[in-house]
Amino acid sequence: MTEKTLDPRLAQMIADMLQGNARALARLITIVEQDDHDAHQVLREIGPTGKAHRVGITGPPGAGKSTLVNRLTSCARQNRLRVGVICADPSSPFSGGAVLGDRVRMSQHNLDEGVHIRSMSTRGSLGGLPTTVHGVIELMDASGKDVILVETVGVGQMELDVMQSVDTVVVALVPEAGDDVQAMKAGLMEIADIFVVNKADRPGAESLMVGIRSMLDLVCQGDAWRIPVLATQAENNIGVDDLYQQIWEHRRFSLDSGVFTTRRAGQRYAEFTAALQKMITQEFMQAVAEDPILCACVSRMNAGEVSAYEAAEEVFRIVSQQMR
C-alpha cells in the first residue's frame, strides 16, 4: 500500500536538513504542508522527535502576539538557543498564502541562521490544520531547534487543538478587550500556563490583571502549577525577560511533576488520531467515488430524497458490510 523505499531526492533533503541546511528545512516544510504521499514519506523518515521545547502564544487579534514572539526569539538567541517560529495564520482560502503585515516585523531575525520562521495558512478542509502544524513542528524539532514558538489567533476549536500540541501555552491579552474577547477569555483561561497582559501601559491593565487572577483563583488547584499573570510592553521590550524565564520555569515544573510526559503522550495520541482519520477518510471517499451503489446514495441526496446524514449512514452501512 505504501512504499518502503524513500525517494532519493527526499532522502538528500532530509540529510541536508539534519546538517542544519535552512533551505532544505524550508523545502521539507513545504512538502509536509502539501500533506500528500511525499509528505508522509518525509514524516515517516524523520521518525520520533521531541527534543525541542514547544511554546504556544495565543490571544485575540491585536494583543501584540507577533511582537511578543519577536522579543522571545531575541531572548532565546541571547541564550544561544536555536529557534523555530510557526505563525498559524487565519488567511485566505483563495490565495492560500499568509498575508503580509505581522510577518514583516519579524525581519530582524530573517538573516539569523539560528532562527527559522514559517507562516502557515489555515487553508484546507476539515481538520486540515492540526496535522500539518504537527508535521511542521516535528520537522523543526528534527532540524535541531531548541525552542519552537507557535503563534495562533486564539479563537476557535482549531486554535485550541494547536495549543494542546505544545508544552507551554502563553495567552496574551490587552486591556481594551471588548465583549467578544471577554467571552473568549473563559476558553483561554483553561489552556493558559502563563498569562500576559501586553500593552500594560494602557489604562485598564491593572484591573485586567486583577480580574484574571481572581478568575484563576476559582479554577486552580492547590499543588498544581501556579499560573503567573505577567505585565509586558513588548513594543518597548519591558517584561519580556520575565516571560522568557517563566516559560523555562514552567518547563521545569512540568518535567518534575510528570505533567510534561502526560502532555506529550496526549499530543502524540492526537497526532496519531488525526493522521489515521485522514488516511481512512481518504480511502473511504475514494471508495465512494468509484462504487456505483455509493454514487447512487450521493445522487439521491442531491435530489433531495434523503438528507446528508441519511446518505452518510447508508454509505457507511454498505461499506461496513462489504468489509465483513
Next chain:
Amino acid sequence: MTEKTLDPRLAQMIADMLQGNARALARLITIVEQDDHDAHQVLREIGPTGKAHRVGITGPPGAGKSTLVNRLTSCARQNRLRVGVICADPSSPFSGGAVLGDRVRMSQHNLDEGVHIRSMSTRGSLGGLPTTVHGVIELMDASGKDVILVETVGVGQMELDVMQSVDTVVVALVPEAGDDVQAMKAGLMEIADIFVVNKADRPGAESLMVGIRSMLDLVCQGDAWRIPVLATQAENNIGVDDLYQQIWEHRRFSLDSGVFTTRRAGQRYAEFTAALQKMITQEFMQAVAEDPILCACVSRMNAGEVSAYEAAEEVFRIVSQQMR
C-alpha cells in the same frame, strides 16, 4: 448496526417540534449537540430540509455582530417571519457552555415565540463544530423557521466552514480594525456576499468602505453578484433595513442565477463528508482500542520507538489488510 425503530420519546419530541413547540425544539437541539446515537436518530428522522434562508454573520471580535443579528431579527419579525438564531461561540472547553455577555442583549426577543435563540459552544474534538451546527440548522429549518441567522467570530478554518454552510454571508467590520484584522480581511473578502461597515459614525469608516470596494473590484467578475458595501450603526438602528433588503436581494439573485442550488449541493456534500468521516473514525478507533496488535502500535508510539505518523500508518495498514 443502527436501529431502524425510533425511540418513542424522540418521536414525541419531534412531533411536538413540528407543531411549533419551542421546548421540544430546544431539547432536540441539545440532543443533536451531543452527537450520539439519539442525535443520529433525530437527524435521520427529520429527513431532508431546506426551506429556510440561512444567513451567516461573521467578522472580527467587537464588530457588533450580535447587535446586527438582534436588529435583523426585529426586521424579520416585522415581516412576520419566524427566526432561528445560532450563536456559534468560541467558548470554554471546560464548562462546555457559552459564556454570558452578548447573548444577554438578545433578551428582547427571548419572550417572542417566533424567535428561537441558541448559543452553541465550540466544544468538541477535531471537526466537531460543523456537523453539529449543520444539525442545529436542520432542526430549526424543520421546525418551520423562515430565516436562520448564524453568528460566528470570523477567524479560523472552522468559521469558514460554518460560513460555507449558509446561503448568504454577511461580513461585518468596524473602522478601527487592527493589523490582525487586516490579515483576516483577505479571507473574509472571499466568503462575503454582503459587506457591512458597522459603527459607521466612527472615524475611518468612509476610507474603510473605499478600501473594501477597491479590493472587491480586483476580485469580482462581471456578471456575478455585485457585493454591496453597506454602512450601518446597529446600536442606533441605522442602515439595518437596507442590510435586510440586501439579504433578500441576494437570495433572489442566487435563486435566479442557479448559485443557490450549487451552494446547497456543496453544503449537503460537506455535511455528508463530515458525517461519514465521524462514523468511520469512531468505528476505526474502537477497532484500535479492542485489537491487541493495534494497541501494541500505540504502546510503541508511547515508548518513543515510532512516531505518531508511523503508528497511524501501521494501524491503517493492518486494518486495511484485515478488510480484504
